[in-house]
Structure formats: C-alpha cells, structure tokens
Amino acid sequence: MTTAVNSAPDAAGKLSGGRMFVMKCGGSTLAELPESFFGDLVKLQESGVQPVIVHGGGPAISENLGKLGIESKFVNGLRYTSEEVLDVVEMVLSGSINKMIVRRIAKSGGKALGLSGVDGGLLQAKPVAASHEVGLVGEVTGVNADLVGGVLDLGYMPVIAPVGVGPDGQRYNINADTAAGSVASELGVSKMIVVTDVPGIMKTVNGEKRVLETITVQQIEDMILAGEIYGGMIPKVRAAVDCISGKVKEVVIVNGAEPGVLGKVLSGEKIGTRIVRMQ
Numbered sequence: 577m578t579t580a581v582n583s584a585p586d587a588a589g590k591l592s593g594g595r596m597f598v599m600k601c602g603g604s605t606l607a608e609l610p611e612s613f614f615g616d617l618v619k620l621q622e623s624g625v626q627p628v629i630v631h632g633g634g635p636a637i638s639e640n641l642g643k644l645g646i647e648s649k650f651v652n653g654l655r656y657t658s659e660e661v662l663d664v665v666e667m668v669l670s671g672s673i674n675k676m677i678v679r680r681i682a683k684s685g686g687k688a689l690g691l692s693g694v695d696g697g698l699l700q701a702k703p704v705a706a707s708h709e710v711g712l713v714g715e716v717t718g719v720n721a722d723l724v725g726g727v728l729d730l731g732y733m734p735v736i737a738p739v740g741v742g743p744d745g746q747r748y749n750i751n752a753d754t755a756a757g758s759v760a761s762e763l764g765v766s767k768m769i770v771v772t773d774v775p776g777i778m779k780t781v782n783g784e785k786r787v788l789e790t791i792t793v794q795q796i797e798d799m800i801l802a803g804e805i806y807g808g809m810i811p812k813v814r815a816a817v818d819c820i821s822g823k824v825k826e827v828v829i830v831n832g833a834e835p836g837v838l839g840k841v842l843s844g845e846k847i848g849t850r851i852v853r854m855q
C-alpha cells in the first residue's frame with residue numbers, strides 16, 4: 577500500500593503550525609503494526625515531516641510482571657506502581673519496547689533516537705493527585721522541548737518512553753496517552769495522532785457499532801458517564817481534551833493496522849475519530 581508514500585510530500589504542507597506532529601503508539605497495537613507502517617513513517621520523515629513518537633507498552637509490562645508473579649492492578653486506568661513495579665515498567669518501556677521501535681524504524685531505512693522521559697529531563701514529573709491510591713504514577717510538569725528540537729535538527733525521529741523524573745530524581749510511571757498529550761501541547765504541534773487497536777471511538781447506534789467521525793467534548797463526557805467510553809480509551813480522550821484546549825488543533829484516534837493510515841490522516845482523509853477544537 578503506497579498511500580502515505582504518495583501523499584507524504586503533501587502531508588508536509590498540510591501540517592499547519594509546523595512540520596512536526598506527535599504520534600502516540602499504544603502497546604495494544606505495537607506488535608500488530610505492519611512493516612509498511614514504519615516504511616510510511618520513514619517516507620514522511622524523508623519528505624520533511626517531523627514525527628515525534630511517544631509509545632506505551634501496557635500489555636508487555638503486565639506480561640513481565642506476571643512472569644515475576646506480580647499482579648497488575650489498575651485504579652481508574654492507572655497502573656498501581658510500587659518501586660518494584662516501576663523497575664519492570666522502566667525496563668520494559670525504556671528498554672525493550674523503546675528499542676524495538678527504534679530498530680523497526682532503522683530497518684525501514686529511517687533514523688530514530690530512543691529516549692525515556694528521564695534522559696535530559698525530557699519529561700519532568702510530579703506525583704498525580706491520586707498517588708495515595710496509585711503509588712509512583714506521575715503527571716508531566718514540563719517537557720524539554722529544546723532536546724526534542726535538537727534531536728529533530730540532527731535528522732533523528734525522537735522515540736519517547738513515558739517514564740518521567742522529579743526534581744529530586746524520583747522516577748514516575750506516566751500513562752502514555754497523558755505523556756503524549758503533554759508533549760504535543762508543549763511542542764505546540766497542530767496535530768496529535770493516537771494509534772491504537774480500534775478504528776476510532778465506537779458507539780452503538782440502533783444495535784450497530786459505528787466509528788464516530790468526530791466527537792465533541794460534551795459527547796465525550798456523556799459517553800464516559802454512560803460507560804460507552806471506558807478503560808484505556810478514557811486517558812486518550814482526556815489527553816485529547818486537554819490538548820485541544822491549548823495549541824493542538826486536532827487529535828485523531830486511528831487503528832495502526834489500517835494500511836497507509838498515517839498518510840491518510842496527514843492528507844486530511846476521513847479516517848478514525850477526530851477530536852477538534854470548537855471554533
């Protein structure tokens with residue numbers, strides 16, 4: 577499939593507010609992403625677009641914790657994170673998953689540099705308000721945007737693992753959607769693409785499951801209350817809502833397994849669910 581290949585030069589022009597965009601890759605989909613996904617990413621990079629990747633890895637963390645006999649517990653979508661859990665989180669996110677993405681980009685002929693939020697104080701963090709329930713989970717207080725800019729200037733795609741660091745050197749586990757939203761806001765990109773394992777936000781209408789083309793902030797709140805948006809979709813929509821109240825103009829949630837998905841989103845094709853700022 578060559579959609580992104582053909583539309584890549586266009587995409588550079590269509591990214592209003594700069595050539596940069598933030599892409600969050602969820603752990604749910606990483607193993608399923610086809611080679612063509614990384615090939616398309618590299619073609620975009622070659623055409624002058626600057627993707628900044630923030631990735632998750634929730635399923636791999638749970639699998640590794642399981643092997644160690646440690647149970648995974650989530651409170652409102654956030655993993656309960658003790659120091660022991662954090663060791664595994666950091667090993668999996670900043671280690672195997674981050675390097676797997678860098679290797680796949682390199683295999684497709686691209687240049688990527690893996691970093692965790694700890695490196696160069698990329699993701700500065702503090703404990704979340706609910707830390708008494710979730711432990712060492714952080715929220716982003718600052719992003720070292722100069723470091724991201726420097727990596728891009730060197731011609732490398734930054735690949736960021738969502739482990740943050742406090743002023744005292746404490747590490748924090750940060751939800752990847754939340755981290756991506758903060759990076760998008762701080763970099764002031766116009767677009768954030770959330771790549772996951774479903775084709776967008778789905779709603780059952782007249783007994784039929786449909787992907788919503790667009791969704792408003794009010795509809796999001798209603799769907800969360802009705803239990804129609806649940807689990808891992810909640811941090812995505814919350815991060816999206818936060819983002820679009822700042823400089824980010826739209827957040828698009830798409831399925832990474834869809835052929836040519838990045839080119840389609842960047843060239844403005846109707847795909848996935850768009851969460852846009854109200855005019």
Ligand SMILES: Nc1ncnc2c1ncn2[C@@H]1O[C@H](COP(=O)(O)OP(=O)(O)O)[C@@H](O)[C@H]1O
Nearest residue numbers: 602603604772774776777778804805806808809
């Ligand atoms: N309304 C919804 N539409 C689509 N998916 C939803 C919705 N509400 C909850 N989900 C769930 O959100 C999941 C995606 O979140 P998650 O598993 O955390 O993915 P990722 O690892 O990509 O962050 C979907 O697989 C689906 O089970």
Ligand SMILES: CC(=O)N[C@@H](CCC(=O)OP(=O)(O)O)C(=O)O
Nearest residue numbers: 603632633634654655750751752
């Ligand atoms: C605090 C918290 O819950 N952190 C997540 C970080 C990884 C993540 O968010 O991965 P996905 O994008 O695949 O869900 C976790 O430990 O699972």
